[in-house]
Every structure is written in C-alpha cells, then in structure tokens.
Amino acid sequence: MHNHGLGSWMAKRRLKTPDKTALVFQEASLTYRELADTVDRVSAVLAHRGIGKGDAVAYLGENSPQFLQVLFACAQLGAVFVPVNTRLAPPEIQHVLTDSGARALVHDPEFAERVTPAIEAARIAHVIVTGEGVTGFPGLTRLIEQATAGHRDAAVSLDDPVAIVYTSGTTGKPKGAVLSHGNLTWCAMNCIVDYDVSTADTALLISPLFHVASLGMGAMPVLLMGGTIVLEKGFEAGRALELIQRHGITMLSGVPTTYQLMAEHPSWESTDVSSLTKLTCGGSAVPTRILNAYEERGLRFSQGYGMTETSPGATSLAADMTRVKQGSVGLPHFFTDVRIADEHGDMVPRGTVGEIEISGPNVFLGYHGLPEATAAAFTDDGWFRSGDLGYLDADGYLFIADRLKDMIISGGENIYPAEVENLISDIQGISGVAVIGVPDERWGEVPWAVVTVREGDAEVTTESVRTQLDGVLARYKLPKNVVVVEDLPRTASGKVRKADLRARFGKKG
Structure with missing residues (x-):
C-alpha cells in the first residue's frame, strides 16, 4: 500500500x-x-x-x-x-x-x-x-x-x-x-x-x-x-x-x-x-465523592492531561495510583515526554512550578495558516509549550498548578476568556470585563463575567448580556452570571488580576 x-x-x-x-x-x-x-x-x-x-x-x-x-x-x-x-x-x-x-x-x-x-x-x-x-x-x-x-x-x-x-x-x-x-x-x-x-x-x-x-x-x-x-x-x-x-x-x-x-x-x-x-476521565480532576461512589462498585479511574495540540493525551494516571497520587494527572504516556521549564526556558528541579512542555510523535504539526503562532508554540529544540503551569514530583508524576492561559473547562468544553471578553466589551454600557471560571457542582466550573459599567448607560444584567451573546457564541460559553463591580483589580501595568476575582467569587457556585 x-x-x-x-x-x-x-x-x-x-x-x-x-x-x-x-x-x-x-x-x-x-x-x-x-x-x-x-x-x-x-x-x-x-x-x-x-x-x-x-x-x-x-x-x-x-x-x-x-x-x-x-x-x-x-x-x-x-x-x-x-x-x-x-x-x-x-x-x-x-x-x-x-x-x-x-x-x-x-x-x-x-x-x-x-x-x-x-x-x-x-x-x-x-x-x-x-x-x-x-x-x-x-x-x-x-x-x-x-x-x-x-x-x-x-x-x-x-x-x-x-x-x-x-x-x-x-x-x-x-x-x-x-x-x-x-x-x-x-x-x-x-x-x-x-x-x-x-x-x-x-x-x-x-x-x-x-x-x-x-x-x-x-x-x-x-x-x-x-x-x-x-x-x-x-x-x-x-x-x-x-x-x-x-x-x-x-x-x-x-x-x-x-x-x-x-x-x-x-x-x-x-x-x-x-x-x-x-x-478514563479528563477535563478536570475527579472529585473524591465520585471516586468513592465508583470504588464502592469495584470501579477505578484512569485520569490524565492533554490538549488538542497533543492529539490529545500527554499524561495518564493509572487506576491503581488514583489514591496514592490523588491530585496528579499522572506520568507521561509511553511515547510522550514531559518537562518543566522556567520563564527563561531553563529546566527546573523536581517540585518546582514552571511551564509544562511536551514532546512526542503525538504533538501536532502547527496552527493552520498561522506561522507566527506555530513558532511561538514551540521551543527552539522543538518541544510544545502548553501554556499550563505544573510541577513534577520526586517520582515524575505531573501536578497541574495553574492555567497560564486562564482557560475554563466547563463540562469538558474548553472556554478561553479572551474570546468571551472581546464580545462582552462591545456591549453598550460595559467599560471593563474579566471572565473567570467559578466552581460548579454539575459542570466542574462555569464562566462568570465580572464587569464595570459606564454611568448613565442602560442597566447591565446577566440576562441582557446573555441575550446579546446568544447566537454569536456557543451557549456553553455564555456567562452563567454577570457581576457588576465598581472597579476591576489591576496590576501596576493595568492587567486584571484574575486571581483576586477568583478568590472573591470562586466560592460561589
């Protein structure tokens, strides 16, 4: 053939x-x-x-x-x-x-x-x-x-x-x-x-x-x-x-x-x-109560980590290690390698948080029609830069520390805040917006929009925002709640401190 x-x-x-x-x-x-x-x-x-x-x-x-x-x-x-x-x-x-x-x-x-x-x-x-x-x-x-x-x-x-x-x-x-x-x-x-x-x-x-x-x-x-x-x-x-x-x-x-x-x-x-x-389970960690329910029936999970760019598997946590390494997404798949790098691209010691980089024949060719984005996604020696933060423990098991890109995973669907924020910022009356993931009992997390409004404009509500975005965005990307605040917390350079917003609203479902 x-x-x-x-x-x-x-x-x-x-x-x-x-x-x-x-x-x-x-x-x-x-x-x-x-x-x-x-x-x-x-x-x-x-x-x-x-x-x-x-x-x-x-x-x-x-x-x-x-x-x-x-x-x-x-x-x-x-x-x-x-x-x-x-x-x-x-x-x-x-x-x-x-x-x-x-x-x-x-x-x-x-x-x-x-x-x-x-x-x-x-x-x-x-x-x-x-x-x-x-x-x-x-x-x-x-x-x-x-x-x-x-x-x-x-x-x-x-x-x-x-x-x-x-x-x-x-x-x-x-x-x-x-x-x-x-x-x-x-x-x-x-x-x-x-x-x-x-x-x-x-x-x-x-x-x-x-x-x-x-x-x-x-x-x-x-x-x-x-x-x-x-x-x-x-x-x-x-x-x-x-x-x-x-x-x-x-x-x-x-x-x-x-x-x-x-x-x-x-x-x-x-x-x-x-x-x-x-x-097998992906998207986010399996809650303990779900582990318990399945273990009572003699069933155990393999969990893992990956993304579209890795076809998608990068790591796997074997079922017999679910409790031993609870919170981990496992070891690299057999034909895949994972390493952790600092902001300069240098490898860091075990236990140190850095960017997760992935190599293997399952890593994608690049982004269609986007040579600059493709080049930025790979290191000089050809490893894929995931944009996620994590660390390897002493045994080589990967733990996810944070999402560098602030991605929200809702019911297994990936939501990137920038896509939603760009559209919300065009809505009349809204002067600032930050979209964050908030824990949800059913979906793992759901998007919330935290906004500031211009004085004198029409009232901004969850319903009004969702109505204007409906038909433009997939429904799972629509903010579950819209919260109006006086000011968005920002760094000295003007970037919204989303960690502060997650700390403030993250305990609400």
Whole structure:
C-alpha cells in the first residue's frame, strides 16, 4: 500500500477481522467488512467531486457511523478532515469553514439553517447532507448506494496532515490545530499501551467525536485494535447505564460530570457494571465523592492531561495510583515526554512550578495558516509549550498548578476568556470585563463575567448580556452570571488580576 496513514486502517481490518462487529449504532451494527466497504464508497463520492490530497473536507454532525466513514474516506484520499463542533454559533461555524479553506462540507440535516450563511460566505464548492439529503443538496446515503466500490490508495505518509481540529483561541479567534496521520496513530498507540486496549474491548462512546479526546483516545485505539464501538449520538445517564449492561461495555471515557450523573441516576445501584475494566476521565480532576461512589462498585479511574495540540493525551494516571497520587494527572504516556521549564526556558528541579512542555510523535504539526503562532508554540529544540503551569514530583508524576492561559473547562468544553471578553466589551454600557471560571457542582466550573459599567448607560444584567451573546457564541460559553463591580483589580501595568476575582467569587457556585 502507498497509504501509510489512517487511510489503510479499514482495508487492513477488512482483511484481518472482516466479520467482527466494528460499530453498534441505534440498534444496528456494522462489521469491519461493511465499514471498510462503505468507507471505499464514500471516498468514491468525494473523489468524484474532485477531492484529493490536501483538500479540506468539513463535517458538522452528531456522533454517527457517517462521521467515521467520512474521516477514513478523507484519510484514504489524503484529504484533510475538519470536524466542526455542533454547539458553535453560525459566526463561529463560518470562521472554521473559511479559515480551513474547506472545499466540501458534509452536515446533518438539522444544521441546515445554521450552516447556510457559512456555506455562502466560505464559498463551499460541494455540500452533502447525511441521510437522504434536503432540497437542493444530495443525501450521503443515496450517494453511497450509487458509488463504485474499490479501495483508493493515495500516497500518504505519517507526516501528512489528516485533520484540522479547532481549539478556542486565547486571543479571540479559534485556531486550527493540524494533526498528522502519525499524531493520531501514536496517540492510539499510547492508549493501547497505557490502557491495555485489546480486540476484546467494547467501548461506549458518549462524548462528541468532534472533540479530539473522544476521537483520538476513544475511537482510534479501539478501531486500530479491532475492538467494538457502541456509538451514541449524545449522553443520557440512564441510557448509558442500560447500554453498559446490555453490551458488556469494558471501556468508557468521560468528564467528571458524566460519571456524576450516572452515579446519581436511579438505575445506578441496580445496573450490572461489572464488565467495566477501563474508565478514563479528563477535563478536570475527579472529585473524591465520585471516586468513592465508583470504588464502592469495584470501579477505578484512569485520569490524565492533554490538549488538542497533543492529539490529545500527554499524561495518564493509572487506576491503581488514583489514591496514592490523588491530585496528579499522572506520568507521561509511553511515547510522550514531559518537562518543566522556567520563564527563561531553563529546566527546573523536581517540585518546582514552571511551564509544562511536551514532546512526542503525538504533538501536532502547527496552527493552520498561522506561522507566527506555530513558532511561538514551540521551543527552539522543538518541544510544545502548553501554556499550563505544573510541577513534577520526586517520582515524575505531573501536578497541574495553574492555567497560564486562564482557560475554563466547563463540562469538558474548553472556554478561553479572551474570546468571551472581546464580545462582552462591545456591549453598550460595559467599560471593563474579566471572565473567570467559578466552581460548579454539575459542570466542574462555569464562566462568570465580572464587569464595570459606564454611568448613565442602560442597566447591565446577566440576562441582557446573555441575550446579546446568544447566537454569536456557543451557549456553553455564555456567562452563567454577570457581576457588576465598581472597579476591576489591576496590576501596576493595568492587567486584571484574575486571581483576586477568583478568590472573591470562586466560592460561589
């Protein structure tokens, strides 16, 4: 084969495990042979429209087999897959489509109204709608039926780009992290080694595949090993528990909120969860009360740390070390290295807080179309600068000390305050704004906006701010509360002291 990347995976699985169940979705299942055959046909559909090596193909849709089929079809052609967060507002979708230079877009029909302005603005050449299609746009299902079979084998190396995944921007606009075939392959290998993923595993995927955590650490290692994925459009605690028992689920990934809602569900005590052997959790530390609830059922978590730019795994805390090293995000993944540097870029002793730097074949290629931002993200010797602060203890375990970029993680979604602040500052009457994360029992933390107002202007309220931002920002980015203060605490250079604001408001939920 000429394709040494993800584009060869399904053909090889068809050869090795043709009759093994690859996907279960809405009570229907697909074997690896059926999945590979469909991927071949989707690649024919795209190739017929002139999609080839290096062309960007965007996908806006919920979890479904079509998501993975389009991804692997793009990989087969050497094209670049661009997953779009379904929770984005129309202007945010437009930015992703325009910035990525997408030549084609595949989207679920329910997003037609939201995506129409973006299609026109981004000048998308080809639009395909999943299912049977809508007026004016062909349906993917029918196109697959009409397409010719046969595997396409474009020349692709592990260093070629396979996806552009957008991560919220620290300065306002989301940036496209370019991931290579090698990045996702080595991330999958890290998971296989550190989580002992095998062909016997059945994984329940309840988190959106447009997030690189669900894609890179959920779907990819399972498909590489020939395991089975039970794919859900979204998460509902009772439904998840029912599927765990019915399918004998062995692997489950989520954020603390996911596990909390399951443990609080009426069916929790009566559900047989004994098949679960691999529980992974990211986004933020698992609260002690959740650890207790799962340990009472004989279940333990592996926790970790990472980001889109590392495909996403960087470190992993083994389940048997959860209590011993509570508060840690673990050791570097097997094929990944982590070090701590001071503000001058010099390495610091164990136990000293500094910036977390990461190296390995899972680290991204750079930011799409942003050479300066890419250069700034790497050290002179090629390590990725995470922008997060942490330290390594005497045993080499990583502890996160602070977020250099002030990122907020709400229910597993990353929120960068600068993006929200830029829009709030344009609202009439607001003279100053700082967005901070405030602890929340359900979501881990939620964004609050602390603002100052100009005298004599219209009253600024939480409702008025949210109303003006609704439709411009994804709803999870909208401030849960807007607090009006007389002055924002600032440093001598005029920068807002967010630590002071977090200390003042952080104890409120």
